[in-house]
Amino acid sequence: MAQSSSSESLSSISAPTRQILALSGGVGGAKLADGLAQRLAPGRLAIVCNTGDDFEHLGLTICPDIDSVLYKLAGKNDIERGWGLAGESWTVMGALKKIGGEAWFNLGDLDLATHLHRTHLLRQGHSLTDVTRELATALGIAHAVWPMSDDPVRTIVKCDGGELPFQHYFVREQCHPAVTGFRFDGIDSARPHAGMMHMLESRSVEAIVICPSNPFVSVDPILNLPGVRAALKHCGAPIVAVSPIVGGQAIKGPAAKMMRELDMPASAEAIARYYGDLLDGMVIDQLDAAQAPAIEALGTPVRVAQTVMNSGEDRCMLADIVLSFAGSLKKPD
């Protein structure tokens, strides 16, 4: 114990700050990521964003989840619409429609600037990590926002009628086709973000937070990168997920619909079962408190909280709960 205490005080002086690693998809994930960013000093938080939703459109590289996180952390996201930038205009898309252009993916004028800038920097040979850092800096964000990989991974949704690239399923088809599964093009050769792997392997991570994002298309692409599950298992820090399902519904997006189509109940418990022994704890909504015993019976401690985040206070409160819950959990050796 004396030795441990001495090493602890040493670590507080010279070792790298212990960090929180948040794994995030788009809107819901970005909200909790923002709560964590409000509560943690820069340097204590790294947000790893899914890039399986990324796509090339009209010559531009579009990274919806990275941008949702960046715009949210910058306080520039549109709250009413739930995606994109506040004060957005649609001049380019209006003109594109008039000349018969492909306008199913609605890109705002302000948002387009992000895609143009990113595409330009990527073409110059910069990595997506570097480009994301530059965008974050330009937006005044001090926290680390990382793509899950600099290598392209593209989520393909297997549907009754065949396969669809994610954005075709999500935006063009409005999630109507019934899903039968998913695959992640390019994942086998994609290298997970070096900063994330370093955090996990150097055991400098204090907790891993799986944000309330779609497990299939937002979190799985990160978890399924080569070496990530093993590194998570061995990093020594507790892994806590916040359920994206509340009262049988996803707050936003097709997670609940997908679960039903995949013959799972759309419930927090099914999310817990899906993540399985990866989790050391789960935060579920107060609406789902009755499911706590069943989840704990799986061996996963549960914290019940208000997980629906309608305000900055909600986001901070949930971040506090997640952090204190994670702090209370012992990672089994």
Add this chain to the structure above:
Amino acid sequence: MAQSSSSESLSSISAPTRQILALSGGVGGAKLADGLAQRLAPGRLAIVCNTGDDFEHLGLTICPDIDSVLYKLAGKNDIERGWGLAGESWTVMGALKKIGGEAWFNLGDLDLATHLHRTHLLRQGHSLTDVTRELATALGIAHAVWPMSDDPVRTIVKCDGGELPFQHYFVREQCHPAVTGFRFDGIDSARPHAGMMHMLESRSVEAIVICPSNPFVSVDPILNLPGVRAALKHCGAPIVAVSPIVGGQAIKGPAAKMMRELDMPASAEAIARYYGDLLDGMVIDQLDAAQAPAIEALGTPVRVAQTVMNSGEDRCMLADIVLSFAGSLKKPD
């Protein structure tokens, strides 16, 4: 004579309509192209546009000369600014500047729609010819507007300080560096537009009009495509150029500055000497009437006219003069 008359009347029934081929760069060329389009029925005019100015920027394929011609013929060009679209806004560029993006090439919101649409279609595997036709149709243009080639040719400006891609010289450096020459990347393997070559080789062309465009960077890329000069020589139709130099100045653009830097006088006569025996006639401005004898002494018949086009009437009037002048010229056998 009887035979010739019979073949003429046959040709008016069954042979393809004899066409005017206009070779055009951007603004000045587009003005005369528009005059020709006003005066000639669709099917009697093909406008071949320089693509040496084209470039890839921010992930988009931008074709300034094609767009100048399209916007002009559609009546959508901005008259005050002299380039781009009327009623343009600059929201995207404003946002791009704020995030530190490369904003030296000013792309309007409406104009961006054109570049996004074109880039998307090119990426889908459509040729620039097809894309240009689709844009022309969307803009309500019935005349044939053709890129000089579907293969990329890129004008490189040789300057005192080294080489610059054309748009870097033209827009970013505002034509400040002194030029020493030009080269056209990719021209050796670029195939000239099939429609243009067919017109020339089938001798279905009635006249070739070299619009008042920069001879070095707007017209030469077209003329220097493999086989074009030979096809022009042998097509049997007169070739008429309109001088882009008026009173020692270019109406717009760096032609006069380039001529001085290349040790040529900035004069209509020097333009005539530069095109040499390619020309069967030259239209010069009334301001330069005194140069007519010197140009005719080179063996090039001259028509003096008002070549500065400040209105639609000016454009139509110059088109009429060019067409009647060409009709009066006999191509030497």
